[in-house]
Amino acid sequence: xxxxxxxxxxxxxxxxxxxxxxxxxxxxxxxxxxxxxxxxxxxxxxxxxxxxxxxxxxxxxxxxxxxxxxxxxxxxxxxxxxxxxxxxxxxxxxxxxxxxxxxxxxxxxxxxxxxxxxxxxxxxxxxxxxxxxxxxxxxxxxxxxxxxxxxxxxxxxxxxxxxxxxxxxxxxxxxxxxxxxxxxxxxxxxxxxxxxxxxxxxx
Amino acid sequence: xxxxxxxxxxxxxxxxxxxxxxxxxxxxxxxxxxxxxxxxxxxxxxxxxxxxxxxxxxxxxxxxxxxxxxxxxxxxxxxxxxxxxxxxxxxxxxxxxxxxxxxxxxxxxxxxxxxxxxxxxxxxxxxxxxxxxxxxxxxxxxxxxxxxxxxxxxxxxxxxxxxxxxxxxxxxxxxxxxxxxxxxxxxxxxxxxxxxxxxxxxx
Numbered sequence: 001x002x003x004x005x006x007x008x009x010x011x012x013x014x015x016x017x018x019x020x021x022x023x024x025x026x027x028x029x030x031x032x033x034x035x036x037x038x039x040x041x042x043x044x045x046x047x048x049x050x051x052x053x054x055x056x057x058x059x060x061x062x063x064x065x066x067x068x069x070x071x072x073x074x075x076x077x078x079x080x081x082x083x084x085x086x087x088x089x090x091x092x093x094x095x096x097x098x099x100x101x102x103x104x105x106x107x108x109x110x111x112x113x114x115x116x117x118x119x120x121x122x123x124x125x126x127x128x129x130x131x132x133x134x135x136x137x138x139x140x141x142x143x144x145x146x147x148x149x150x151x152x153x154x155x156x157x158x159x160x161x162x163x164x165x166x167x168x169x170x171x172x173x174x175x176x177x178x179x180x181x182x183x184x185x186x187x188x189x190x191x192x193x194x195x196x197x198x199x200x201x202x203x
Numbered sequence: 204x205x206x207x208x209x210x211x212x213x214x215x216x217x218x219x220x221x222x223x224x225x226x227x228x229x230x231x232x233x234x235x236x237x238x239x240x241x242x243x244x245x246x247x248x249x250x251x252x253x254x255x256x257x258x259x260x261x262x263x264x265x266x267x268x269x270x271x272x273x274x275x276x277x278x279x280x281x282x283x284x285x286x287x288x289x290x291x292x293x294x295x296x297x298x299x300x301x302x303x304x305x306x307x308x309x310x311x312x313x314x315x316x317x318x319x320x321x322x323x324x325x326x327x328x329x330x331x332x333x334x335x336x337x338x339x340x341x342x343x344x345x346x347x348x349x350x351x352x353x354x355x356x357x358x359x360x361x362x363x364x365x366x367x368x369x370x371x372x373x374x375x376x377x378x379x380x381x382x383x384x385x386x387x388x389x390x391x392x393x394x395x396x397x398x399x400x401x402x403x404x405x406x
Contacts, residue, residue: 006261006384013257014388017348018355020253021236024246033224042246043227049252049277050223054216054319058209067270074252116257145220152221181209185217 009113016111022081029087030146031156039149041077041085048073051141058181059140061133068134072127075120076138079104088146088171089163098128130174140178144186147172151189155198165194166202212316219314225284232290233349234359242352244280244288251276254344261384262343264336271337275330278323279341282307291349291374292366301331333377343381347389350375354392358401368397369405 004012026041049070056066080086082104086097109120126135147168150157158168168190176183193199207215229244252273259269283289285307289300312323329338350371353360361371371393379386396402 007387010258010261010384010388014351017250017254017257018236018351021250021352021355023249024235024242025237032227033221034228039227040246042249043243046226046245046249046252046277047220047224049249049273051220053274053277054220054315055213058213067273070252070270070273071256074249074256112257148217148221149224152224181213184210185213 004113012111012113013116016108019108019111020078020081023078026077026080026085028085028146029157029161030149031153033149033152036153036156041080044145045073045077047145048138048141051145052137055141055179055182056137058179059133059137060178060180061137064137065134068123069138072123072135072138073142075109075123076127076142078108079124081108087161089161089167101128130177133178136174136178138178140175140182143172143175144182147186147189151193151198155193158199162200164200164202165190168199207316215314215316216319222311222314223281223284226281229280229283229288231288231349232360232364233352234356236352236355239356239359244283247348248276248280250348251341251344254348255340258344258382258385259340261382262336262340263381263383264340267340268337272341275326275338275341276345278326279330279345281311282327284311290364292364292370304331333380336381339377339381341381343378343385346375346378347385350389350392354396354401358396361402365403367403367405368393371402 023045024040024042027038028041028044030039030044031037032039052066052069052073056064056069079101083097083100086093105121105124109117109124111117112120126132127138130136130139146157169187172186173183175186190199194201226248227243227245230241231244231247233242233247234240235242255269255272255276259267259272282304286300286303289296308324308327312320312327314320315323329335330341333339333342349360372390375389376386378389393402397404
């Protein structure tokens, strides 16, 4: 805790809550299944939290800290307010991604009182490093949810960008590090998408 | 747990995760601060989760179960997939609201394996009943966040519906039951909105 009064801390925290309202305007390549409009980062983050509380029983790690996973996912995309969304298959844009996002983390988490700025930055660093059971499971749902939406929109985002099965598998096989059961499901789902012609096989 | 295999449970859970993608298309009366478009329930739910992890230290209850608050907020609006959003100041529509939402809860949570259907229904019932420290704090942020967005959009939703200060205070004073510090902030914020002409005083 810093030396601010509770009222002064609260006022600073509410400015942060207002600032991150911008996450609702950061649009992804994934298409929502109903309206077929691009998904934004805020609704994506909610959908991942929902996935966690539904699917946590399948995690590889037997005693996952679910609260910690949720905290990571609630803040994991905030850096995109400044750095923008980087499409998972855009290798050119991915080159400078971490530097752009680290600068964004400095600014955005820096709006909070110092102790909370450190806590939230540590959550984002942990998510990026993908070494703990919690960050591996968070990554598993962050990779799986766009695949699910792609499969339920006839492969819309994959086909728009000419992505093939081999690239989908290479990008997403890390799901198994957090949740082997989910990766088995995902592999079958991707094969079905190929079988019905919604995803092109490897060239 | 039921007698389904892990793979069969997972398949059923993923159909639930797909079904609730519809939450992204349920629009509220509140206007987002950047694009000035109506907020949807999914991004609203994310914003509430963010509020919880930032503001939990201010809760009246000294040892709040933050994971439980988050779980409640992640699922609290799912019933609106069937029942629609009911505007907080529409007293006519609010009359049948609970019955409509309870039928929606039966259908939507019923898509999950039985043990999870019971768990999620209990979360929603607890949120509706507002008797526990966790549901009181969840309600506090659910009431506060739309007030904040209203104040930062020059009172857009309030003015669109002719809402006056007395109704805003009457509707939202329950914030104090979960978080007195937040209600003090909110009262001042509302008075400032009146002072600058973004919210009409009581007639």
